[in-house]
Amino acid sequence: MTxxxxxxxxxxxxxxxxxxxxxxAIGTVVTILVLAGYLLLQASLAxxxxxxxxxxxGQATGLAAPLTATAKQLxxxxxxxxxxxPSEGERMVRDGDLDAFVSGTADRLRVTVRSELDENLHxxxxxxxxxxxxxxxxxxxxxxxxxxxxxxxxxxxVQVDTLERVDPQKDQRLAVALVLIVLLxxxxxxxxxxxxxxxVEEKASRVVEILLATVRPxxxxxxxxxxxxxxxxxxxxxxxxxxxxxxxxxxxxxxxGAATGALVWGLIWYVLGxxxxxxxxxxxxxxxxxxEDAQSVLTPITLVVAVAFxxxxxxxxxxxxxxxxxxxxxxxxFSPILMPGRxxxxxxxxxxxxxxxxxxxxxxxALTWLGGRVxxxxxxxxxxxxRLRDALGV
Amino acid sequence: xxxxxxxxxxxxxxxxxxxALRDMTFDVRAGELFGFVGSNGAGKTTTMRxxxxxxxxxxxxxxxxxxxxxxxxxxxxxxxxxxxxxxxxxxxLDQLVYLAELHGLPTNSAxxxxxxxxxxxxxxxxxxxxxxxxxxxxxxxVQLAAALVHEPAVLILDEPFSGLDPVAVDVMSAVLRxxxxxxxxxxFSSHQLDLVERLCDRVGIVRSGQMVACGTxxxxxxxxxxxxxxxxxxxxxxxxxxxxxxxxxxVHNGQTTLRLAPGTDDQTVLTAALATGPVREFRxxxxxxxELFRNVVSS
Numbered sequence: 001m002t003x004x005x006x007x008x009x010x011x012x013x014x015x016x017x018x019x020x021x022x023x024x025a026i027g028t029v030v031t032i033l034v035l036a037g038y039l040l041l042q043a044s045l046a047x048x049x050x051x052x053x054x055x056x057x058g059q060a061t062g063l064a065a066p067l068t069a070t071a072k073q074l075x076x077x078x079x080x081x082x083x084x085x086p087s088e089g090e091r092m093v094r095d096g097d098l099d100a101f102v103s104g105t106a107d108r109l110r111v112t113v114r115s116e117l118d119e120n121l122h123x124x125x126x127x128x129x130x131x132x133x134x135x136x137x138x139x140x141x142x143x144x145x146x147x148x149x150x151x152x153x154x155x156x157x158v159q160v161d162t163l164e165r166v167d168p169q170k171d172q173r174l175a176v177a178l179v180l181i182v183l184l185x186x187x188x189x190x191x192x193x194x195x196x197x198x199x200v201e202e203k204a205s206r207v208v209e210i211l212l213a214t215v216r217p218x219x220x221x222x223x224x225x226x227x228x229x230x231x232x233x234x235x236x237x238x239x240x241x242x243x244x245x246x247x248x249x250x251x252x253x254x255x256x257g258a259a260t261g262a263l264v265w266g267l268i269w270y271v272l273g274x275x276x277x278x279x280x281x282x283x284x285x286x287x288x289x290x291x292e293d294a295q296s297v298l299t300p301i302t303l304v305v306a307v308a309f310x311x312x313x314x315x316x317x318x319x320x321x322x323x324x325x326x327x328x329x330x331x332x333x334f335s336p337i338l339m340p341g342r343x344x345x346x347x348x349x350x351x352x353x354x355x356x357x358x359x360x361x362x363x364x365x366a367l368t369w370l371g372g373r374v375x376x377x378x379x380x381x382x383x384x385x386x387r388l389r390d391a392l393g394v
Numbered sequence: 395x396x397x398x399x400x401x402x403x404x405x406x407x408x409x410x411x412x413x414a415l416r417d418m419t420f421d422v423r424a425g426e427l428f429g430f431v432g433s434n435g436a437g438k439t440t441t442m443r444x445x446x447x448x449x450x451x452x453x454x455x456x457x458x459x460x461x462x463x464x465x466x467x468x469x470x471x472x473x474x475x476x477x478x479x480x481x482x483x484x485x486x487l488d489q490l491v492y493l494a495e496l497h498g499l500p501t502n503s504a505x506x507x508x509x510x511x512x513x514x515x516x517x518x519x520x521x522x523x524x525x526x527x528x529x530x531x532x533x534x535x536v537q538l539a540a541a542l543v544h545e546p547a548v549l550i551l552d553e554p555f556s557g558l559d560p561v562a563v564d565v566m567s568a569v570l571r572x573x574x575x576x577x578x579x580x581x582f583s584s585h586q587l588d589l590v591e592r593l594c595d596r597v598g599i600v601r602s603g604q605m606v607a608c609g610t611x612x613x614x615x616x617x618x619x620x621x622x623x624x625x626x627x628x629x630x631x632x633x634x635x636x637x638x639x640x641x642x643x644x645v646h647n648g649q650t651t652l653r654l655a656p657g658t659d660d661q662t663v664l665t666a667a668l669a670t671g672p673v674r675e676f677r678x679x680x681x682x683x684x685e686l687f688r689n690v691v692s693s
Contacts, residue, residue: 206479
């Protein structure tokens, strides 16, 4: 029998047993629901932010058309309604049925809001009030071409020359990057721990003795790592693709290309990160013979992953292009979380990506060799915890 | 396979200062049931684990059919480890199919073999259950099936009878006999010496990592001093004390058990006994394996 077939059989067993578990289905569905719920919430908040309900009363009712038009210029949607009684308008604002209630005369507009007037709406109202006053005074002064003057004034605007272009997609990119590193962190931690627990399970149940009578340790290890890695990849893909689809469908994201690219890079880095940590998880798992002891040996590794995540979170939001961030994103164990984050932000250059991949692959090779050695030496020693030094054979 | 012999050849192993095996040497021939007996810690499990390659020997070699056991022919060994082990959450059938495939069977044959052993060992109602949900006895059956499912050419079973109920012991015995009859060398360890005596073609007794006696039970008996049981009701105490080459082992219920040094003629004993009066019983005593074991291990 070829080693490939052995590895395939081991990996297939992991796939079959894990994919069929209820925890996999529930975990995937719950994560998708949480992500989709978050996106839908974002979508509705974003929509509310650009939309106001305004009640008009008295003379102000005549402002419905110009108010809507001015607000629209500022990117704000206004829904107007007439309110007969001023006290009624105030009550509606208090109850949240109206965002703002406008009363008074054209030159002395009064706006009643609950706590704060939307900035755009405020500007629109001010502009409108100024225009009203101007028009009234021009007409009073009997200036002949009042209409023309007003039109010219309305047409005038400042020309803005930007020296540095601000990425209009910056906010969206940051959101994508953050969601991505959260998913990466969760997946790496979850599936790394699963590898370790799988190793401990085989040791605790002694089945490893039967297996190793016919399978070489590296074949068992590789099969397990690949099998669980595929399970994780399937879950990551399901969550990522669904999340992306929901985000694009609800217009929370409008950057189709960039977001899809980020997801693809996210998947690539999931694989790299998983292989970076998996053998380490497996080797520390092989040091203990009981599930109860697993947590204590796993803590140092989970801490490393957590540190990478926390660093990623703070560095990417604040200084994604700083020297420190660039360097950290190049080197393992930070690269699997920082680099895809920076790629999603669109601030990683080609050579940085290439270098980080090369460094990570090198680290994978080194850690796999080391982890395989520890695993091979420790996996058949049952009983008390094996000391790392003994397992390394130094 | 005319020479499907499992040979353990001068295998030594030490753990630090503790010598686990010293020049362990014996062979298990094709179609033979070989019983491996010894006190706890004598080195039985270590020998078996080395034969399986789960443990490396310091020196010596294990061969099968004249070739050293390597990773490739190790697949053909069926192994029942002392510490039973199966995936607790895997279903019986899936587990057996998986193990059969790992030992090199194609998927179809693996399924057939697994179903076959499930039926043979009376596990048909349990084939879809997780192993952890089975009774201990049934788990043992699954474990045996796991050792046999890939049609092994050699069987190495560590304490296969421990924890089995009498019915399961019969099933296990029948399976082992049948495997041996098919030409498979079967090596198993056990503390149930009466069972070993009944079942085995040859027996090996280990003490402190060394094989101290090895052969058929009859051969083991010839190795020791001959024993005589004499019942002479009128004989005075100490009647046999002065006979040359004779030591009195025990006097019990009027029966005297005597040990004869090599070359001692039992007829002189009979003459001496008859001189005391009637002799009701006079026979050679064939010691049981348990007695042989005690002698060998305590000497």
